[in-house]
Amino acid sequence: MDDVLAIVCIFIALPWLVMHYVTKWKTAATITTDDEALLEDLYSLAKRLDERMDTVERLVASDNPDFVPPRIQHDREVDNLPLRELEMLLAEKKGERL
Incomplete structure (x- = not known):
């Protein structure tokens, strides 16, 4: 069960988190x-x-x-x-x- 949770965190949660903040950063940087x-x-x-x-x-x-x-x-x-x-x-x- 711990292996599945680690895989989900690495391949789903982490990229989602990175993309979420990259999107926020790009929209905040524009006038x-x-x-x-x-x-x-x-x-x-x-x-x-x-x-x-x-x-x-x-x-x-x-x-x-x-x-x-x-x-x-x-x-x-x-x-x-x-x-x-x-x-x-x-x-x-x-x-x-x-």
Whole structure:
């Protein structure tokens, strides 16, 4: 009886257990469509907030000539490269071409 139990455990229970957790691992590692929508909304919100910060900085700079913005500059190529890459990925996902 012990031999049958050992054989069942080795050839049925163990592979089932491994496959069960492999399947759980694969489904947990993917991003869902809700997550993608949330990321896209957050990205658009960040772009709008960045435009607002640019406006505020321009207004402050016009009042105070010594003002130096302490953040990423929108007109520097080094600062815009990651943003352009992200925009290209979003455009490719939507089937557009930049």
